[in-house]
Amino acid sequence: MGQQEKVATSLAGAVSEGISASLAPVDAELARRYPGDPGTRQPVHTVYVPGDVFAAGTIRSWGDQALAALDEHAPDAASLAAVLGLSDALAEPVYRRVRAKLEREPIEDLRIDFEDGYSGQGEDADAARAARLVTEAYAQGTAAPYMGIRMKCMEAPVRDRGIRTLDIFLTGLMEHGGLPGGLVLTLPKVTYAEQVTAMVRLLEEFEKARGLDAGRIGFEIQIETSQSILAADGTAAVARMIDAAEGRATGLHYGTFDYSACLGVSAAYQASDHPAADHAKAVMQVAAAGTGVRVSDGSTNVLPVGPTEQVHDAWRLHYGLTRRALARAYYQGWDMHPGHLPTRYAAVFAFYREGFEQAAARLAAYANHAGGDVMDEPATAKALSSYLLRGIDCGALDTAEVADLTGLTRAGLDSFAAPRRGDLTATAQ
Numbered sequence: 001m002g003q004q005e006k007v008a009t010s011l012a013g014a015v016s017e018g019i020s021a022s023l024a025p026v027d028a029e030l031a032r033r034y035p036g037d038p039g040t041r042q043p044v045h046t047v048y049v050p051g052d053v054f055a056a057g058t059i060r061s062w063g064d065q066a067l068a069a070l071d072e073h074a075p076d077a078a079s080l081a082a083v084l085g086l087s088d089a090l091a092e093p094v095y096r097r098v099r100a101k102l103e104r105e106p107i108e109d110l111r112i113d114f115e116d117g118y119s120g121q122g123e124d125a126d127a128a129r130a131a132r133l134v135t136e137a138y139a140q141g142t143a144a145p146y147m148g149i150r151m152k153c154m155e156a157p158v159r160d161r162g163i164r165t166l167d168i169f170l171t172g173l174m175e176h177g178g179l180p181g182g183l184v185l186t187l188p189k190v191t192y193a194e195q196v197t198a199m200v201r202l203l204e205e206f207e208k209a210r211g212l213d214a215g216r217i218g219f220e221i222q223i224e225t226s227q228s229i230l231a232a233d234g235t236a237a238v239a240r241m242i243d244a245a246e247g248r249a250t251g252l253h254y255g256t257f258d259y260s261a262c263l264g265v266s267a268a269y270q271a272s273d274h275p276a277a278d279h280a281k282a283v284m285q286v287a288a289a290g291t292g293v294r295v296s297d298g299s300t301n302v303l304p305v306g307p308t309e310q311v312h313d314a315w316r317l318h319y320g321l322t323r324r325a326l327a328r329a330y331y332q333g334w335d336m337h338p339g340h341l342p343t344r345y346a347a348v349f350a351f352y353r354e355g356f357e358q359a360a361a362r363l364a365a366y367a368n369h370a371g372g373d374v375m376d377e378p379a380t381a382k383a384l385s386s387y388l389l390r391g392i393d394c395g396a397l398d399t400a401e402v403a404d405l406t407g408l409t410r411a412g413l414d415s416f417a418a419p420r421r422g423d424l425t426a427t428a429q
Helices: 013-033 058-073 077-084 088-104 123-140 159-175 193-210 237-244 256-262 275-288 308-327 338-354 356-367 378-394 399-406 410-417
Strands: 045-050 109-113 146-150 183-187 219-223 249-254 294-296 333-335
Touching: 058 088, 058 308, 058 338, 077 088, 077 308, 077 338, 088 338, 109 183, 123 146, 123 159, 146 159, 159 193, 183 193, 183 249, 193 219, 193 237, 219 237, 237 249, 237 275, 249 275, 256 275, 275 294, 308 333, 308 338, 333 338, 338 356, 338 378, 356 378, 356 399, 356 410, 378 399, 378 410, 399 410
Parallel strands: 045 109, 045 333, 109 146, 146 183, 183 219, 219 249, 249 294
Antiparallel strands: none
8 A cells, every 4th residue: 555645734633632621521411311222122002001900811811802803893914904005015914914913912011000090999909919910921921021000190199199009019029029121110290300300219219228220210201291391481391301310211101182181172183193292292202312212102092992884994093193103203102902903013014014125225235335226324324224123123024034135134233223422334244
């Protein structure tokens, strides 16, 4: 190699060193506040079951009811495709995967609910029973990947009851062998950041009492009030809440009906595609971006029950709302009824399968530095690999078919999906 040409500069090295020193606090703050996505699996939905209804067979029962709904109202790929408008190319693979999912893993995230929908009778016993059943489910391999409880909120009338239920549930888990890896807790109706701080202090005290590592227990923040979006001083309160969680916040969950009612939206128009809902979720999304906190859409209360025509109408609504959310990068939502599971998975699987080949080709071209009809940047490669990984995690895509088209292993996809902040030049094997 020839001698490298010498270039001229005007600034002394001390200038760069000084600037770096002055920005060191900013560098540390960026790393603390915006660590990026944790790279773990995000469930495509959350199912809520009242604490006095949850039983050992709940997950399997939901799967069986969902399969029965398919058998009755869409017994083959063609019939489901006709209801949802699936293309011929998607109909068979989506239908096949939906049935397999309902047989293998009908619920990805289950929350045992001690707030809305809970009778409130015998809460101590129900919380203790929930801890035992969750432990048994993980031991027997019948658990959802993620499970936990929604306690009552931190408002004065129910605060002590919520704290006691959380204590009983967590203590029960510890007594039965420890906290499961898929543990998720939900704090509802958060209005002020100080309520998040109180939850942090509560979990700190539990960790100390049980000898757990500091920060072991995280929680979701449920956004159900206007004050959680816009504070009295005009700032985004949800951003303060994420900061107040001190790294423990795992998700922001939008509460469709409480939030809509808070704004005075008439019951007939309370839905996840209402403009008020879009505004709230957009603020949540921007506040959470880069923090590692994930955003979840809410639910529809239109249940797929009754005669076939009525079920099909409800399925089309749920499918459309789910596809709409996915296009807006809300990769999780709530399902209120077993009959929602077929269209949840149909929507998710169709979303990933219809864009799979194009995304894989673009990522392969980027990874191999090859040309193509789209010039992608490192940030786009990150989005492409994240898309493929989400498809694999939920069962829409197979690892082998992704590897065939991209030439990348799971580790290679991960390396593109989660580069360090400021370093979007990751390479993959």
